Amino acid sequence: MYYFKLGATGAAISTALSQYIVTFLLIWHLNKRAVLLPPKLGSLQFGGYLKSGGFLLGRTLAVLITMTLGTSMAARQGPVAMAAHQICIQVWLAVSLLTDALAAAGQVNLIEYRNIIIDAQSSVSGAGRGAKEANLYTEIAERIYSYGITRHCHVPEIEQGLSDAANSKITVNFTPHLMPMIRGMQSTIYLEMAPGVTIEDLYQQLKISYEDEEFVVLLERGVVPRTHNVRGSNYCFINVFPDRIPGRAIITSVIDNLVKGASGQALQNLNVMMGYPENTGFCTSPCFLNKLIISIFRKS
Numbered sequence: 467m468y469y470f471k472l473g474a475t476g477a478a479i480s481t482a483l484s485q486y487i488v489t490f491l492l493i494w495h496l497n498k499r500a501v502l503l504p505p506k507l508g509s510l511q512f513g514g515y516l517k518s519g520g521f522l523l524g525r526t527l528a529v530l531i532t533m534t535l536g537t538s539m540a541a542r543q544g545p546v547a548m549a550a551h552q553i554c555i556q557v558w559l560a561v562s563l564l565t566d567a568l569a570a571a572g573q574v575n576l577i578e579y580r581n582i583i584i585d586a587q588s589s590v591s592g593a594g595r596g597a598k599e600a601n602l603y604t605e606i607a608e609r610i611y612s613y614g615i616t617r618h619c620h621v622p623e624i625e626q627g628l629s630d631a632a633n634s635k636i637t638v639n640f641t642p643h644l645m646p647m648i649r650g651m652q653s654t655i656y657l658e659m660a661p662g663v664t665i666e667d668l669y670q671q672l673k674i675s676y677e678d679e680e681f682v683v684l685l686e687r688g689v690v691p692r693t694h695n696v697r698g699s700n701y702c703f704i705n706v707f708p709d710r711i712p713g714r715a716i717i718t719s720v721i722d723n724l725v726k727g728a729s730g731q732a733l734q735n736l737n738v739m740m741g742y743p744e745n746t747g748f749c750t751s752p753c754f755l756n757k758l759i760i761s762i763f764r765k766s
Contacts, residue, residue, distance in 0.1 A: 578658040650693030691720040700730035
């Protein structure tokens with residue numbers, strides 16, 4: 467602005483523009499991490515929107531407008547007043563935006579860390595290839611039974627992964643069930659939502675978290691994941707539903723335990739480690755019909 471010889475007025479204009487640019491870039495970035503902008507104004511719920519970050523967004527914009535007015539008024543008083551005003555206002559802006567950023571990042575914690583129940587159904591192939599009496603056809607056909615109750619070997623891994631992601635100690639109630647089918651695995655997860663959080667908040671957070679994931683597909687609202695839709699693929703289908711009990715939610719996911727749960731996951735990890743595209747080696751599916759079904763789901 468000094469190049470154009472606009473003096474204090476030019477400095478005020480450039481400062482205001484830079485503040486708007488920084489603020490909107492910050493909002494754009496945070497909206498990828500938390501729900502700041504409601505997907506549909508028609509379905510807006512005031513309490514849920516406050517929890518999801520709408521209040522923080524409004525406050526930030528109000529601060530920005532106030533700062534713009536203050537900058538224009540200080541510019542009328544001359545360069546000294548303008549400089550003093552900018553020193554104070556930049557500190558205010560930095561503190562305000564940092565507060566909003568930390569608060570909005572905290573909105574990712576949309577669920578309570580207690581009373582998490584995981585009800586998992588696994589196919590016979592998930593129990594391994596060992597010759598066990600419990601895996602014989604006469605023991606599996608036309609029946610379901612639970613195993614590893616309160617002592618399943620994967621519970622520590624589940625709790626470790628959840629605790630690392632939440633940065634807080636988490637314990638879960640996990641019970642697996644052996645199903646009379648060759649391949650496939652379904653997990654039904656029951657949890658409590660944080661106060662003021664809605665199912666739409668959870669759905670949007672899942673959408674944000676997995677929109678760039680090659681092999682995780684968040685289904686359309688109300689569509690129930692089914693194991694036969696991922697058979698022979700490396701995909702995980704997932705969705706979230708409201709429980710009939712207020713304040714609770716149900717998350718359902720399905721995978722093919724012989725691909726996503728085993729060899730496919732190994733190949734995907736190799737691709738990531740070697741810097742290859744994650745879908746390398748997955749472009750041809752052994753089950754053509756399922757590949758067609760998955761392509762339809764991804765386009766919907």
